[in-house]
Amino acid sequence: MTGRPIPGPRPSTTLGPVLDVRDVTLRFGGLTSLDGVSLRQDRGSVLAVIGPNGAGKTSLFNCLTGAYRPQRGSARFWPADDGVELVGRSPHRVARLGVARTFQNIRLFPEMSAVENVQVGVEVRARPGALRGLLPTRAVRREERETLDRCHELLDFVGLGHRAERPAAALAYGEQRRLEIARALGTSPSLLLLDEPAAGATAAERTDLVTLIHAIAGRGISVLLIEHDIRLVAAVARAIVVLNFGRVIAAGRPDEVRADPAVVEAYLGEPDERRDGP
Numbered sequence: 001m002t003g004r005p006i007p008g009p010r011p012s013t014t015l016g017p018v019l020d021v022r023d024v025t026l027r028f029g030g031l032t033s034l035d036g037v038s039l040r041q042d043r044g045s046v047l048a049v050i051g052p053n054g055a056g057k058t059s060l061f062n063c064l065t066g067a068y069r070p071q072r073g074s075a076r077f078w079p080a081d082d083g084v085e086l087v088g089r090s091p092h093r094v095a096r097l098g099v100a101r102t103f104q105n106i107r108l109f110p111e112m113s114a115v116e117n118v119q120v121g122v123e124v125r126a127r128p129g130a131l132r133g134l135l136p137t138r139a140v141r142r143e144e145r146e147t148l149d150r151c152h153e154l155l156d157f158v159g160l161g162h163r164a165e166r167p168a169a170a171l172a173y174g175e176q177r178r179l180e181i182a183r184a185l186g187t188s189p190s191l192l193l194l195d196e197p198a199a200g201a202t203a204a205e206r207t208d209l210v211t212l213i214h215a216i217a218g219r220g221i222s223v224l225l226i227e228h229d230i231r232l233v234a235a236v237a238r239a240i241v242v243l244n245f246g247r248v249i250a251a252g253r254p255d256e257v258r259a260d261p262a263v264v265e266a267y268l269g270e271p272d273e274r275r276d277g278p
């Protein structure tokens with residue numbers, strides 16, 4: 001599946017952080033969803049955020065991508081050598097800076113074909129121009145052809161080349177998740193946020209996902225991953241941050257985190273049917 005390179009410019013591979021989150025605090029009325037969360041991610045690495053249900057994982061993604069505005073804290077992002085602040089920017093602006101995401105609940109355009117869904121992602125980063133689409137000049141037609149080629153290459157990259165013309169709704173669940181990843185990659189991100197990409201996946205799909213995440217990181221794209229499947233996390237992530245009740249309770253290498261008493265306790269405190277942690 002994922003042997004081919006990701007089309008498009010390769011992000012900078014300079015050493016240093018890609019993301020530095022400091023003291024992010026998010027409240028909804030009396031409920032504190034994130035409580036002074038700090039974390040740092042190295043450029044080109046895979047960092048996993050785990051934690052029991054309701055720990056604040058998706059809230060963190062929402063703060064990083066402009067969907068929520070935290071009451072306190074900052075999230076500095078380095079698309080290249082110069083860092084920018086993500087907190088307070090609109091989702092569209094964050095995407096244009098080079099942060100892409102997938103969602104816990106798949107958000108594709110169900111009637112549109114797989115390739116059209118990826119086109120939506122590519123166009124997020126496309127050059128704006130009010131009349132471009134109305135003037136079918138040679139340059140515009142060439143650009144459209146190149147965009148389409150890029151979309152097909154991205155579908156090949158995630159193993160969906162043979163499904164390009166299928167409506168998204170007709171794809172199997174695991175395929176829809178990979179299509180979301182292709183669409184996110186279409187924005188040429190430096191940082192890709194994956195929210196539970198293995199949810200509902202079969203064992204074979206999980207193995208493919210591990211390969212895919214390695215291939216993405218192999219291109220120098222940093223991956224921030226929310227995932228409940230700890231074996232998958234340990235297979236792809238160099239480091240793990242554990243959230244519980246909106247706070248970071250542990251951070252470190254997968255083996256360190258799994259042995260951490262605070263982590264074990266956080267998961268043991270969960271009702272059996274929700275317990276799928278370390």
Ligand SMILES: Nc1ncnc2c1ncn2[C@@H]1O[C@H](COP(=O)(O)OP(=O)(O)OP(=O)(O)O)[C@@H](O)[C@H]1O
Binds near residue numbers: 032033056057059104
């Ligand atoms: N828009 C919102 N309005 C009110 N409360 C919210 C909102 N978004 C999140 N919360 C609350 O913030 C807390 C953290 O939720 P969040 O979805 O971030 O957790 P999570 O770790 O992603 O959980 P899960 O693993 O179940 O997806 C929860 O108590 C949730 O109800």
